[in-house]
Amino acid sequence: MASPVIRSEDERTEPLLEPLTGAKKRIRIAPGRAVIFAVLAVVSVIIMYPFYFMAVTSMRSEAQYQLGRGFSLSSWTQLFASVPVAREMMNSLLVCTVAIAIILTLSTTAGFALAKAHFRGHGLVLLGLVGGMMIPVQSIIIPEYVNFVGLHLINSYLGAILVYVAVGTPFATFLMTTYFRGVPEELVDAGRCDGLGYAGVFRRIALPIAKPALATVIVLQFIPIWNDLLVGLLFLQEPTVRTFTVGLGVLASSRVVSIPGLMAGSLLSTIPAAAVYVIFQRFLVSGLTLGASR
Amino acid sequence: MSSASAVIVAETVAEVRSRRLSLDRDRSRTGVMLVIPAVATVTAFLFIPIGEAIYYSMTNWNGITSQWIGPSAYLAMFKNPLFWRVLENNAILLLAVPVTLVCGVTLAALLNERVRGWRIFRAAIIIPTAVSWVVLGIVGIQAFAQNGMLNSMLGSVGLKFLEHNWLGSPLSALIAVAITFVYSLVGVNTLIFVTGMATIDPSVYEAAKLDGASWWQGFTRITIPLLRRYFMFTFVITAISAFSALFSLIFTMTSGGPNYGTTTIEFFIYDQAFATGAFGTGALLGVVLLVILASVSLLQLRLMNRGE
Secondary structure: OHHHHHHHHHHHHHHHHHHHHHHHHHHHHHHHHHHHHHHHHHHHHHHHHHHHHHHHHHOOOHHHHHHOOOOOOHHHHHHHHHOOHHHHHHHHHHHHHHHHHHHHHHHHHHHHHHHOOOOOOHHHHHHHHHHHOOOOHHHHHHHHHHHHHHOOOOOOHHHHHHHHHHHHHHHHHHHHHHHHHOOOHHHHHHHHHOOOOHHHHHHHHHHHHOHHHHHHHHHHHHHHHHHOOHHHHHHOOOOOOOOHHHHHHHHHHHOOOOHHHHHHHHHHHHHHHHHHHHHHHHHHHHHHOHHHHO | OHHHHHHHHHHHHHHHHHHHHHHHHHHHHHHHHHHHHHHHHHHHHHHHHHHHHHHHOOEOOOOOOOOEOOOHHHHHHHOOHHHHHHHHHHHHHHOHHHHHHHHHHHHHHHHHOOOOOHHHHHHHHHHHHHOOHHHHHHHHHHHHOOOOHHHHHHHHOOOHHHOOOOOOOHHHHHHHHHHHHHHHHHHHHHHHHHHHHHOOOHHHHHHHHHOOOOHHHHHHHHHHHHOHHHHHHHHHHHHHHHHHOOHHHHHHHOOOOOOOOOOOHHHHHHHHHHHOOOHHHHHHHHHHHHHHHHHHHHHHHHHHHHOO
């Protein structure tokens, strides 16, 4: 009985509004909508223009670029010849994957503890971690660098990974705590009635239903780590351990590669982050607006 | 019968109580176990270094040896004109924050009209968000160079007299950085405002329309006030980015020049520590940056709580 009533009410509100606005717009605001379309189209073209520029320029040799016409793949071959693209891509992927895996592990465990498995002083721990969110990487990078020189962690993947983890974990933990708080207490109780301890509840109940939050953490961490220059520049200096973004930054500042070659590299570095972005877009929004809606 | 069941009841009550006690113990013990890895990692690699930064900020540390100077190191920095020059650059960059917000909310409002193809427009507007600021810096050079995109565009629309080597003089280079910054962050702002607008009940607009309100009135009197929280949030994340996320952009686009014209405090940290070897000064600037960012965050909390 209840569901048909609700459905019919939905149907009533929807069509009731549509013809009304539609009619008004058709009569009065139709030119307005054309203007909106035009404005959005112009803005989109301006925003997309640099990508068009990158793509077209990368398809030209240095000479063709100067001329402003022509087509060749020589800049791409030049890029692959002067930069160990595959190696740097693997380095980027490795650093990103391991750092995010560690961040996920630390933030889900701590988030569950702070939301559900309360202990004496949990409020204080949460406050401390939230305070850690405010610390920018630039404020710790100098002592961290000197410490890691002493620990022989410079030019080692682990060094850079630990910096990313340290900076990324507080926000990820905050996000997971917020998510686990939304999990009904009844689910935890049900798990306990089935004889699970809190560790079991975490592993069997909380973790499986936290997939959307995990996706949010992944996308919010992947893009900044993939795109990072500062940490990589200092902690991964050797060409063999360098990430692709660092390689590109060094290449750009050394100015040994032609502009078309740089554009090819730029385009290449954009693809993974853009792909993650498009795939996880939904989760990005939920993570970003967490602070706004609370 | 009844006495036997009473015994069973008593037993189960005792059992339940002891089980609850052990569960409570299990809860707090598991909680501590689960939180330790995160706390230990963050302490070792975030809190201890920030403590070290505060200590070394009051020394003349060069990375190996250090001599204690004391709080007067801060006073010396506050008397350094270069420090104020850098903060001024940050202040000018902050002017890009309201521009980003206005662009973001406007584009979100236009997208919200759901004109034909709005999803494609949304994708186009959001895409730069995923692009590394290293890439944006590389493209930015091509955009603002003497023979770059901007100048050729100005030339083609008959504004040749505005042509300028944008990266060649301090102020215009800073403006070029600010424009690239806006370009990069408009997408996130738009995305957040679109999400915010989706939370507004459409019937509010219908009621306003029936009362004869124009689209503009609906936008200024309904949308903007209802998005207050979203405005504060985007303001804070955009301002924080302006202070702490521009390193790669500045590094690739201008290297802080010309003549410190595009050196912001975060780039100054790198410049002092790793270009001139003044690690103590770099640490001090890091502490100043932290204080600025913490103030912005606390201001946000204050404003948000007052709004309740």
